[in-house]
Amino acid sequence: MVNDDILAKINARLETVTKLPKMKDGSIVKLLEEKGISRRDFLKWAGTMAAIMGLPATFAPTIAKAAELADRLPVIWLHMAECTGCSESLLRTDTPTVDSLIFDYISLEYHETIMAASGWQAEENLEGAIEKYKGQYILMVEGGIPAGSSEFFLTVGPHGTTGAQHCRVASENAAAIFAIGTCSSFGGIQAAAPNPTNAQPLSKITNKPVINVPGCPPSEKNIVGNVLNYILFGTLPSLDAFNRPKWAYGLRIHDLCERRGHFDAGEFVQHFGDEGAKNGYCLYKVGCKGPYTFNNCSRERFNSHTSWPVQAGHGCIGCSEPDFWDTMGPFEEPLADRLYHTAFGGLGADATADKIGIGVLAVTGVAIAAHAAIGALKKDKKGDE
Amino acid sequence: MSQRIVVDPITRIEGHLRVEVIVDDNNVVTDAYSGSTLWRGIETIVRGRDPRDVGFMTQRICGVCTFSHYKAGIMAVENALGITPPLNAILTRTLMNNALFLHDHIVHFYQLHALDFVDIVSALSADVRAASEEAFKYCDLPFACGADQLKAVQQKVKAFVDKGNLGPFANAYFGHPTYRLTPEQNLIALSHYLECLRIQRTVAQMMAIFGAKQPHPQSLTVGGITSVMDILSPARLGEYMVKFQEAADFVNRAYYPDLVMAGKAYASEASVTNDVGVANLWTHQEFQVSSNEWLFDSGIILNGDISKVYDLDESKITEEATHSWYKNNAPLHPYDGEQDPNYTGFKEEDTLNAKGEMVKTKVFDTAGKYSWIKAPRYDGKPLQVGPLSNIVINYAKGNKFVVPVVEKFLKDTGLPVSAVLSTLGRTACRMIEAKVVADNGLMAFNNLIANIKSGDTDTCAKYVIDTKKEYKGRYIGHVPRGSLSHWCRIKNGVIENWQAVVPSTWNASPKDAKGQMGSYEACLIGLKIADLKQPLEIIRKIHSYDPCIACAVHVMDTKGNELGSYKVNPNL
Numbered sequence: 001m002v003n004d005d006i007l008a009k010i011n012a013r014l015e016t017v018t019k020l021p022k023m024k025d026g027s028i029v030k031l032l033e034e035k036g037i038s039r040r041d042f043l044k045w046a047g048t049m050a051a052i053m054g055l056p057a058t059f060a061p062t063i064a065k066a067a068e069l070a071d072r073l074p075v076i077w078l079h080m081a082e083c084t085g086c087s088e089s090l091l092r093t094d095t096p097t098v099d100s101l102i103f104d105y106i107s108l109e110y111h112e113t114i115m116a117a118s119g120w121q122a123e124e125n126l127e128g129a130i131e132k133y134k135g136q137y138i139l140m141v142e143g144g145i146p147a148g149s150s151e152f153f154l155t156v157g158p159h160g161t162t163g164a165q166h167c168r169v170a171s172e173n174a175a176a177i178f179a180i181g182t183c184s185s186f187g188g189i190q191a192a193a194p195n196p197t198n199a200q201p202l203s204k205i206t207n208k209p210v211i212n213v214p215g216c217p218p219s220e221k222n223i224v225g226n227v228l229n230y231i232l233f234g235t236l237p238s239l240d241a242f243n244r245p246k247w248a249y250g251l252r253i254h255d256l257c258e259r260r261g262h263f264d265a266g267e268f269v270q271h272f273g274d275e276g277a278k279n280g281y282c283l284y285k286v287g288c289k290g291p292y293t294f295n296n297c298s299r300e301r302f303n304s305h306t307s308w309p310v311q312a313g314h315g316c317i318g319c320s321e322p323d324f325w326d327t328m329g330p331f332e333e334p335l336a337d338r339l340y341h342t343a344f345g346g347l348g349a350d351a352t353a354d355k356i357g358i359g360v361l362a363v364t365g366v367a368i369a370a371h372a373a374i375g376a377l378k379k380d381k382k383g384d385e
Numbered sequence: 386m387s388q389r390i391v392v393d394p395i396t397r398i399e400g401h402l403r404v405e406v407i408v409d410d411n412n413v414v415t416d417a418y419s420g421s422t423l424w425r426g427i428e429t430i431v432r433g434r435d436p437r438d439v440g441f442m443t444q445r446i447c448g449v450c451t452f453s454h455y456k457a458g459i460m461a462v463e464n465a466l467g468i469t470p471p472l473n474a475i476l477t478r479t480l481m482n483n484a485l486f487l488h489d490h491i492v493h494f495y496q497l498h499a500l501d502f503v504d505i506v507s508a509l510s511a512d513v514r515a516a517s518e519e520a521f522k523y524c525d526l527p528f529a530c531g532a533d534q535l536k537a538v539q540q541k542v543k544a545f546v547d548k549g550n551l552g553p554f555a556n557a558y559f560g561h562p563t564y565r566l567t568p569e570q571n572l573i574a575l576s577h578y579l580e581c582l583r584i585q586r587t588v589a590q591m592m593a594i595f596g597a598k599q600p601h602p603q604s605l606t607v608g609g610i611t612s613v614m615d616i617l618s619p620a621r622l623g624e625y626m627v628k629f630q631e632a633a634d635f636v637n638r639a640y641y642p643d644l645v646m647a648g649k650a651y652a653s654e655a656s657v658t659n660d661v662g663v664a665n666l667w668t669h670q671e672f673q674v675s676s677n678e679w680l681f682d683s684g685i686i687l688n689g690d691i692s693k694v695y696d697l698d699e700s701k702i703t704e705e706a707t708h709s710w711y712k713n714n715a716p717l718h719p720y721d722g723e724q725d726p727n728y729t730g731f732k733e734e735d736t737l738n739a740k741g742e743m744v745k746t747k748v749f750d751t752a753g754k755y756s757w758i759k760a761p762r763y764d765g766k767p768l769q770v771g772p773l774s775n776i777v778i779n780y781a782k783g784n785k786f787v788v789p790v791v792e793k794f795l796k797d798t799g800l801p802v803s804a805v806l807s808t809l810g811r812t813a814c815r816m817i818e819a820k821v822v823a824d825n826g827l828m829a830f831n832n833l834i835a836n837i838k839s840g841d842t843d844t845c846a847k848y849v850i851d852t853k854k855e856y857k858g859r860y861i862g863h864v865p866r867g868s869l870s871h872w873c874r875i876k877n878g879v880i881e882n883w884q885a886v887v888p889s890t891w892n893a894s895p896k897d898a899k900g901q902m903g904s905y906e907a908c909l910i911g912l913k914i915a916d917l918k919q920p921l922e923i924i925r926k927i928h929s930y931d932p933c934i935a936c937a938v939h940v941m942d943t944k945g946n947e948l949g950s951y952k953v954n955p956n957l
Contacts, residue, residue: 119739190425216601312596313613
């Protein structure tokens with residue numbers, strides 16, 4: 001049984017983590033119970049996380065155990081050239097609640113948005129945490145990083161230390177490194193043409209392995225899931241060509257889209273607000289980039305499953321893909337010439353999903369109809385060209 | 386002997402901000418400098434793109450006021466193209482704005498600002514029964530202040546303090562002499578701090594119902610709104626209403642009474658009173674709740690004289706860069722904004738660190754350039770924007786939604802109206818603004834339902850962008866941190882230039898050619914600092930503006946100059 005092998009591996013790993021020094025007393029279960037969250041609720045949450053991470057439901061108790069060990073992993077979170085959207089996304093996470101993150105759960109040693117200390121004291125916290133938890137801490141970086149001759153376009157701290165330097169130092173002794181969001185994964189908005197600050201992804205700044213968790217912002221589940229994944233497996237998760245964990249970024253938006261039936265039936269929204277829009281038709285013709293985008297939004301949605309762009313009638317803009325600002329625009333028009341390629345020049349992150357997608361597109365014959373419509377649509381929108 | 390104090394990073398804000406002050410022998414601030422240490426260049430990136438895409442890009446200026454720049458980017462293009470969206474779209478945008486303001490203001494107060502007023506360690510010694518009784522002094526039905534609940538809060542915090550691992554609370558200024566709340570009052574606020582973490586998730590969902598997600602919603606489009614299925618669904622509307630009521634309840638039973646409590650306790654604390662900063666105030670019309678009614682009106686007040694409110698003359702807005710890291714220093718109107726980066730770096734000087742030692746530090750070159758933020762001016766003068774400006778101007782204009790809330794607050798705290806022109810007032814006005822939204826935000830909701838019932842289901846206006854025409858347009862409005870404007874020109878069907886003049890740019894502006902300061906710098910002058918190693922008073926003041934520095938830093942290069950060649954850095 002494959003599952004048994006995995007389970008054995010995980011259990012060995014959890015034993016190793018258990019041996020790490022605890023940062024606090026008490027267990028998360030006890031603490032959750034004090035907050036009115038029962039053991040059963042906690043396991044239910046663990047079951048949900050198992051499903052999201054592509055593990056069988058029988059792994060729920062194991063995941064619960066991993067969560068209980070999160071107090072062994074201090075987190076250092078650095079802010080680079082960013083908009084704080086990724087931090088905000090994390091603050092929206094429903095389980096585990098943020099106060100449990102702060103108080104009982106993960107030891108967030110440095111995070112400029114919510115920490116109390118400023119100035120000299122803040123710098124002291126950062127240096128102290130790096131020193132004290134050498135080789136143990138998880139580093140999370142939010143934002144692109146100005147590099148090269150424009151490295152000084154971002155400085156932090158009384159010594160005017162550049163952002164890039166902070167990243168180099170902090171990644172040196174990190175146990176695991178996550179680039180949180182599209183900016184630190186691929187450069188993001190500030191790296192869009194003409195990239196005036198020469199903003200770079202974290203993987204270009206450090207030569208340590210970086211796990212990319214893109215999205216603008218990534219859903220809270222993808223952020224929290226990665227921490228759990230690290231506790232469970234210790235090693236890098238299975239990654240695609242862009243170092244994205246496959247459990248989260250293995251399928252296209254299009255593959256699991258709630259409007260997929262309409263796509264297959266050739267029922268498209270022609271203009272925002274038309275009858276098709278009122279009936280939930282496919283948004284491909286008004287620019288949805290779901291066929292070219294690898295992420296789990298269609299399954300996980302955002303803000304505790306409240307909604308996601310396709311449900312809100314807009315369509316996907318491809319925000320978890322490299323250079324999407326330059327390759328996915330105009331966001332409200334279809335990518336006519338890319339129907340048979342993924343948005344990154346055919347370098348499918350998952351060749352199988354790629355082929356399946358192409359097969360489906362070809363079978364429906366919709367593609368051809370869509371092509372024909374694109375020309376007409378462009379004329380509509382731009383007047384006479 | 387004067388000396389320089391450096392605070393960098395300022396935490397619990399959005400973005401990268403450094404503040405430096407010069408203090409005299411009595412620890413009184415004689416000069417102040419606020420500067421941002423990050424430049425991203427988003428407006429440069431916007432040039433040459435499809436106008437319909439720009440809202441999504443300007444949205445990424447900031448993930449905190451995530452709706453503000455999205456709406457502004459979309460509405461500036463609508464204004465340029467002469468599009469009026471259908472009423473359903475306008476009202477739905479207002480519903481999303483309700484969510485933004487309620488979310489932004491409660492999170493700012495509790496998660497980002499409360500620790501400047503609330504001493505967590507002191508809360509540990511509170512008597513829980515006395516604290517529970519204390520809560521009734523400020524509210525008939527206090528939120529989450531039963532003795533049992535307060536006991537649980539206390540135990541929870543005590544557990545992690547005892548273990549000596551404070552996490553994000555480590556190394557704060559607890560025990561500082563300017564903290565004014567009793568242990569019991571600190572405990573009440575701490576309970577609300579924790580409750581707010583829970584409530585804010587619900588408020589974020591309010592945005593997601595019509596906006597797909599929060600941060601960075603994705604349902605606005607040039608011409609209207611795309612979430613037509615959600616708008617026409619009674620279940621979704623009901624979901625919104627329930628969450629709105631939960632948020633409004635928290636504002637009225639936790640946020641409001643906490644500000645009354647803090648207002649009374651801090652009214653005699655010199656470091657948060659009589660320090661309006663820049664006394665020229667500006668606010669702008671926002672929150673359209675029907676086809677012809679808005680919650681807040683526009684206006685300008687000069688020199689703190691609330692007897693006269695002037696109208697805005699858009700042609701008088703300029704931005705200059707005397708002390709900003711850009712090449713062209715001249716004041717220019719946003720339609721013609723122009724600048725290339727010109728980073729000149731820091732100087733070196735010995736300053737006082739947290740241990741009280743003099744150490745070599747990087748400091749601003751205050752005679753030259755020291756910030757990525759430009760200096761916006763109105764008719765050559767700096768302006769203060771934000772909830773303080775919005776509430777004071779609307780109070781002065783006799784706005785029927787604002788006046789009763791202001792009067793109730795002054796009565797409950799026993800403070801005179803002049804007390805509002807201060808750091809404390811700035812923090813109180815943010816709450817008052819949230820309360821006006823909480824008390825009236827469902828007007829737009831009810832009008833939306835009435836409009837749909839009347840048979841109008843339009844959500845998007847049709848339009849054409851003529852590639853042979855040139856267009857010019859702007860959005861001006863009021864967002865959680867103050868007056869925001871986006872200015873755009875469209876040519877050949879693409880963006881020719883774009884300029885955002887953002888609330889935090891007005892407030893955090895460096896000095897201009899005449900040496901006039903922005904409001905951050907101005908409100909620090911004359912401040913007496915109790916302990917130079919722990920400049921809590923500075924942080925408290927700066928936090929009262931709710932800085933959003935990513936927003937404040939932006940650049941426009943209308944000439945299409947190559948932005949690839951930069952000066953070799955002097956610090957290397």
